[in-house]
Amino acid sequence: xxxxxxxLEILVCPKSKKPxxxxxxxxxxxxxxxxxxxxxxxxxxxxLVEEAEELDSAGAEALLERAGGAPG
Amino acid sequence: MLTVDLERLGVAPGDWLLDAxxxxxxHCFGALERGARVAGIDLDRxxxxxxxxxxxxxxxxxxxxxxxxxxLPFADGAFDRxxxxxxxxxxxxxxxxxxxxxxxxxxxxxxxxxxxxxxxEWLYLALSRLYFESPGGHIRVFRPRDLARGLSAAGxxxxxxxxxxSLHTPYWAVRALIGLDDERPAxxxxxxxxxxxxxxxxxxxxxxxxxxxxxxxxxxxYGTRVASGSA
Numbered sequence: 001x002x003x004x005x006x007x008l009e010i011l012v013c014p015k016s017k018k019p020x021x022x023x024x025x026x027x028x029x030x031x032x033x034x035x036x037x038x039x040x041x042x043x044x045x046x047x048l049v050e051e052a053e054e055l056d057s058a059g060a061e062a063l064l065e066r067a068g069g070a071p072g
Numbered sequence: 073m074l075t076v077d078l079e080r081l082g083v084a085p086g087d088w089l090l091d092a093x094x095x096x097x098x099h100c101f102g103a104l105e106r107g108a109r110v111a112g113i114d115l116d117r118x119x120x121x122x123x124x125x126x127x128x129x130x131x132x133x134x135x136x137x138x139x140x141x142x143x144l145p146f147a148d149g150a151f152d153r154x155x156x157x158x159x160x161x162x163x164x165x166x167x168x169x170x171x172x173x174x175x176x177x178x179x180x181x182x183x184x185x186x187x188x189x190x191x192x193e194w195l196y197l198a199l200s201r202l203y204f205e206s207p208g209g210h211i212r213v214f215r216p217r218d219l220a221r222g223l224s225a226a227g228x229x230x231x232x233x234x235x236x237x238s239l240h241t242p243y244w245a246v247r248a249l250i251g252l253d254d255e256r257p258a259x260x261x262x263x264x265x266x267x268x269x270x271x272x273x274x275x276x277x278x279x280x281x282x283x284x285x286x287x288x289x290x291x292x293x294y295g296t297r298v299a300s301g302s303a
Contacts, residue, residue: 003135004133004134004135006109006133007109007111007133007134007135010088010111010146010147010150010151011145011146011147012145012146012147013145014139014140014143014144014145015143017147017148019147020145042121042124043124043128043136044117044120044121044124044136044137044138045135045137045138045145046138047137047138047139047145048138048139048140048143049140049143051138
């Protein structure tokens with residue numbers, strides 16, 4: 001289940017209000033600013049700050065590298 | 073039957089619409105069928121699963137997301153239309169919820185917010201304390217002017233008001249009387265069945281519209297976000 005690309009354009013991190021990176025294969029969204037990782041379950045993004053996983057800076061950098069740099 | 077009139081909200085093809093508190097998705101489906109792009113949010117996962125499935129079936133740019141009305145996961149001004157049906161009576165800081173909704177509404181965009189009418193709420197409260205004390209239940213009896221003030225304070229010009237769902241008034245009165253936490257008693261089941269059939273009947277829809285002038289269950293306020301600075 002793929003997130004709609006037009007929907008993705010208006011989505012932001014509920015905490016930082018910055019754009020999110022979409023990891024389609026693993027089905028999660030990530031905010032480089034807040035370092036919060038939001039899972040997507042059965043096609044439904046769980047965009048709740050209290051349900052998100054906060055990555056440390058090393059984990060966040062590894063993800064950013066895989067995504068090919070900063071989000072546009 | 074939809075609580076918020078999508079026509080009156082001005083929903084047009086290509087518009088982005090946010091349904092905050094989408095439940096099972098009935099307003100989302102209506103908007104998608106009008107050619108709008110739709111985001112439905114709710115806290116309840118079961119409702120979201122129904123919304124997601126219904127949106128996928130119909131196709132188009134859309135999504136169902138679990139999100140909190142106080143921390144919306146959307147960019148400023150992302151939406152042309154917002155509807156928020158039966159949410160405000162469940163939250164403590166409704167002014168904060170309205171401010172966050174208005175943040176994601178573009179200037180000139182329209183919003184429709186529904187609340188239960190105070191008269192119907194007082195009736196249920198008189199019949200059963202549980203109506204306000206059960207988890208996830210209502211926490212406040214709203215007066216329309218409180219909601220109107222909340223909208224104005226957030227930069228929304230209130231354009232109009234309408235009433236809906238008078239046929240639901242006796243249903244909830246019976247529920248409050250014989251058991252809010254139990255949907256099984258025969259009168260409850262009969263009334264549910266009646267509401268379902270009535271929603272598909274032209275005659276009963278007309279009766280409901282007349283009833284809406286007398287004892288409505290819901291009230292809808294429609295408004296427009298004024299250009300920033302002129303609020």
